[in-house]
Amino acid sequence: MSIAVEARDITKRFGPTVALSGVGISIAEGETHALVGRNGAGKSTLVSIITGLQPPDGGEVRFGGEPAPPIADRDAWRRRVACVYQKSTVIPTLTVAENLFLNRQAGRGPIRWRSLRDRAAGLLAQYGLDVDARTVAGELSVEQRQLVEIARALSFGARFIILDEPTAQLDGPAIERLFERMRALREQGVTMLFISHHLDEVYEICQTVTVYRDARHVISAPVAGLPHDELVAAMTGEAAQGYRAGERAPDPAAPVVLAAAGLSLAGRYQEVDLAVRAGEVVGLAGSGASGKVGLAETLVGLRRADTGTVTVNGTVLRPGDVTAALRAGLGFVPRDRHQEGFVPLLSIAENGTLPIAHKLGRFGVVSPAGRRARAERMIESLAIKASGPEQAVGELSGGNAQKVVMARALADDPKALVVINPTVGVDVKSKQVLLAAVEDAVARGAGAVLVSDEPADLRICDRVLVMFHGRIVKEMPRGWAEAELVAVMEGVDTR
Numbered sequence: 119m120s121i122a123v124e125a126r127d128i129t130k131r132f133g134p135t136v137a138l139s140g141v142g143i144s145i146a147e148g149e150t151h152a153l154v155g156r157n158g159a160g161k162s163t164l165v166s167i168i169t170g171l172q173p174p175d176g177g178e179v180r181f182g183g184e185p186a187p188p189i190a191d192r193d194a195w196r197r198r199v200a201c202v203y204q205k206s207t208v209i210p211t212l213t214v215a216e217n218l219f220l221n222r223q224a225g226r227g228p229i230r231w232r233s234l235r236d237r238a239a240g241l242l243a244q245y246g247l248d249v250d251a252r253t254v255a256g257e258l259s260v261e262q263r264q265l266v267e268i269a270r271a272l273s274f275g276a277r278f279i280i281l282d283e284p285t286a287q288l289d290g291p292a293i294e295r296l297f298e299r300m301r302a303l304r305e306q307g308v309t310m311l312f313i314s315h316h317l318d319e320v321y322e323i324c325q326t327v328t329v330y331r332d333a334r335h336v337i338s339a340p341v342a343g344l345p346h347d348e349l350v351a352a353m354t355g356e357a358a359q360g361y362r363a364g365e366r367a368p369d370p371a372a373p374v375v376l377a378a379a380g381l382s383l384a385g386r387y388q389e390v391d392l393a394v395r396a397g398e399v400v401g402l403a404g405s406g407a408s409g410k411v412g413l414a415e416t417l418v419g420l421r422r423a424d425t426g427t428v429t430v431n432g433t434v435l436r437p438g439d440v441t442a443a444l445r446a447g448l449g450f451v452p453r454d455r456h457q458e459g460f461v462p463l464l465s466i467a468e469n470g471t472l473p474i475a476h477k478l479g480r481f482g483v484v485s486p487a488g489r490r491a492r493a494e495r496m497i498e499s500l501a502i503k504a505s506g507p508e509q510a511v512g513e514l515s516g517g518n519a520q521k522v523v524m525a526r527a528l529a530d531d532p533k534a535l536v537v538i539n540p541t542v543g544v545d546v547k548s549k550q551v552l553l554a555a556v557e558d559a560v561a562r563g564a565g566a567v568l569v570s571d572e573p574a575d576l577r578i579c580d581r582v583l584v585m586f587h588g589r590i591v592k593e594m595p596r597g598w599a600e601a602e603l604v605a606v607m608e609g610v611d612t613r
Contacts, residue, residue, distance in 0.1 A: 141164065
C-alpha cells in the first residue's frame with residue numbers, strides 16, 4: 119500500500135518549549151489513521167505543520183512521496199490536505215453554497231448565483247451529503263456544518279482530510295451517520311487522519327493508530343492488534359485506570375440549592391420539575407434533541423423559559439438573567455468552551471477570576487498580586503499545564519483550557535453548579551481531574567447538575583434524569599446499566 123502522507127523527524131519549538139521532538143507519522147493511501155494522545159502531547163502542532171500553517175524547525179513532510187510545497191503556496195497545500203476543525207470555520211451569515219466556494223464564487227466577471235448553487239448541489243450530491251446548498255449556514259445543525267466543511271475540503275481536490283475531534287458536539291445517532299459517511303469516503307479513496315479522545319471510536323472507524331506523549335512519538339500500530347489497555351498505557355505512560363466516583367450518601371433532608379418548577383420552552387422541553395439538594399450530583403441524559411442542554415442553559419439564565427421558575431439557593435431568578443444566577447451562588451461550565459467558556463486573549467488569571475474580580479481589590483481596582491495568587495491556586499488544584507498565570511488561555515491545549523473554565527465556575531465557591539459536557543475533547547487524565555472537581559465541590563456542600571453525552575461521566579451522579587422529546591421520562595439511581603440508560607435515551611423503554 120502506497121504512502122499518502124508522511125512526516126519524518128519533525129521537531130518544533132516555541133521558545134524554550136519543545137512542542138514536537140523528532141516525531142513522525144506515516145499514513146497509507148485510503149486508510150483512516152488515528153492520532154491520539156493527552157492534551158499537550160503535540161497533536162495540534164503536528165496538524166499545523168502537515169497543513170502548512172507553520173514550518174517545522176527540523177524534519178520534512180511529504181505527500182505521495184513528493185516534498186510538501188513551500189509554506190507560502192497556500193493553493194498547493196489546499197490541493198493536498200484539508201482540516202475540519204473542532205471549532206467550526208463555517209460563516210453563519212452566508213449560504214451553504216457561498217461557504218463551499220468562498221473566494222472562488224466566480225472566475226472573471228460577476229458572480230452567477232444560479233451556477234454557484236448548482237455547483238454546490240452537485241458537490242454535495244457527489245459525496246452523498248444531505249444539505250441544501252441554499253440554506254443559510256447559521257440555520258444548520260452541528261452535524262450539517264461538519265458536512266459542509268468536509269465538502270469544502272474535498273472541493274479543492276484534496277484527497278487527504280484531517281478530522282479534529284469531529285464527534286465532540288454530536289450525539290450517538292449523529293456520530294454513527296458521520297462514521298457511515300467516513301466509510302463511504304474511504305471507499306472513494308479519501309485518506310483521513312482522525313483525532314479523538316474517544317478511544318472506542320478509534321477502534322470502530324480506524325485501521326491504524328499513532329500515539330504521541332509529551333511531544334514524542336510512542337507507537338504506531340494496527341488498531342486490530344492493539345489491546346485497549348495497551349493503547350491507554352501508551353498515551354498516559356501508566357496502566358489504564360478509569361475514574362472512580364466517590365462514595366456519597368446524599369442527605370434527603372439537605373436544603374434544595376437549585377430547583378425548577380413547571381419549566382417549559384417551546385421546541386425544547388415541557389413541564390419540567392427539578393430539585394437538586396446540597397451534597398448531590400444529578401445527571402441529565404438524553405439524545406441531542408431531548409432538550410437536556412436547553413434545560414441546563416435555562417437554569418443558568420442563558421435561555422428564557424416560556425413558563426415556570428428557577429430558584430438558586432432560595433432566590434427566585436428573573437427569567438434569562440445570568441447575572442442574577444451568578445449572584446445567587448451558581449457556577450456554570452458551558453457546552454462550548456470556545457464560544458462561551460473563555461476569552462482567548464486574556465490570561466489564565468484574568469479568565470479564572472472573572473466572577474470574583476470585585477473581591478480582589480478595593481474601590482473597583484483589581485489587585486494584580488491577589489489575582490495572581492488566586493490563579494496559582496487554581497493552576498495547582500486543577501493541574502493546569504501552563505507556563506504560569508499570565509499565559510493566554512488561547513495558547514493552552516483543549517484539556518487545560520477546559521480546566522480554566524472549570525476553575526472559573528468554582529472561583530466563588532458556588533452553592534449550585536451546572537456543568538455541560540465537561541470532558542468533551544479532553545484526555546483521560548484531564549477527564550479525571552474535571553470530574554473530581556465536580557465531586558469536590560459537592561463534598562463542600564454544593565449541589566450539581568451534570569449534563570453529558572458520555573455515560574462514563576454520569577457515573578459520578580447520585581441519580582440520572584433521562585429526557586426524551588423534551589420531557590423527563592425516567593429517574594435512574596446510581597448503579598444503572600449502560601444498556602438500560604441508552605434504551606431509555608433512545609425511547610425504547612420510557613416507563
